[in-house]
Amino acid sequence: MDHFDYIDQQILLQIRKDARKPFSQIAEELKVSNSLVHQRIKKLKQQGVIKNAEFIVNEKQIGYRTKSYVGIRLREARYAEEVVQGLEKIEEIVECNYVSGYYAIFILIYAFDNQHLRKILYEQVHKIDGVAGTDSFICFDTNFKKPISLDAIVSKHAHD
Amino acid sequence: MDHFDYIDQQILLQIRKDARKPFSQIAEELKVSNSLVHQRIKKLKQQGVIKNAEFIVNEKQIGYRTKSYVGIRLREARYAEEVVQGLEKIEEIVECNYVSGYYAIFILIYAFDNQHLRKILYEQVHKIDGVAGTDSFICFDTNFKKPISLDAIVSKHAHD
């Protein structure tokens, strides 16, 4: 990524918080033309800095009251790929990562309640061939969730 | 949440994937008027089903190549609140949860690289009063990331 200046940063700070904020309004605040905002956003897309825009769904509001991270241990490391394939079919699992440390795979699950979570684990996850066991880290509460800082990437190019 | 019908579901499926997709286009596909789409989205907002729209930032593209989940153990449980306050000040930590199980707190960190991660843990997290220790689950790869299913919430209201 090159040429990430103050304007880019300010635009990005705005649109990652509110993807539907009018470009014209951002332009006004930054005291630049709206075509410039338009061009910069286009550039950020082309560079792959931003992907799509998403409406954020409140999972609790639609009934998913149990959020849980789950660490998965494998019987043998070589089962990893087929286990991931099995996990992908379970719709309550919304994220899946290969990780370092005690677990081979780390997933995020949304379930209606704790019993539903238990059912998903016992009746689906544990039955996938290669899964040795799971440990659940049920989220009692999410204290905060915030976007990553952009400060470290802007100044590096200030002299361009 | 009440009255979540097929139209609501289809709209939600679309806008959570692409928050900037023209409502008029969604309307056309669903063969309803654009004012109806407009009204339904307004309703979904009022109900709290959807929050804001966000442009999704590619963290790798802006230099954050190390993603890691980190479990935090406390010296004593009662330190929880002040530890969270300390964690919130660290800008690389983007999410923080109270969890069940072996750890008290579970966080998500984005760092430039593994050394940067180590530095954040050793020089910042471990120095917060009340933190007994941490275990890192560095993500080698994110296999998938997908939105939660909406099927379970739509049919319940089909007869309204």
Added chain:
DNA sequence: CGTGAAATTTTTTGGAT
């Protein structure tokens, strides 16, 4: 690299069915 203004498209509102 940046702007201003025109052309196009979308959002939003309010009355009608």
Added chain:
DNA sequence: ATCCAAAAAATTTCACG
């Protein structure tokens, strides 16, 4: 509860500095 159509606003393009 949904639609149509007008009004308001935003996006997008492009010639020019």
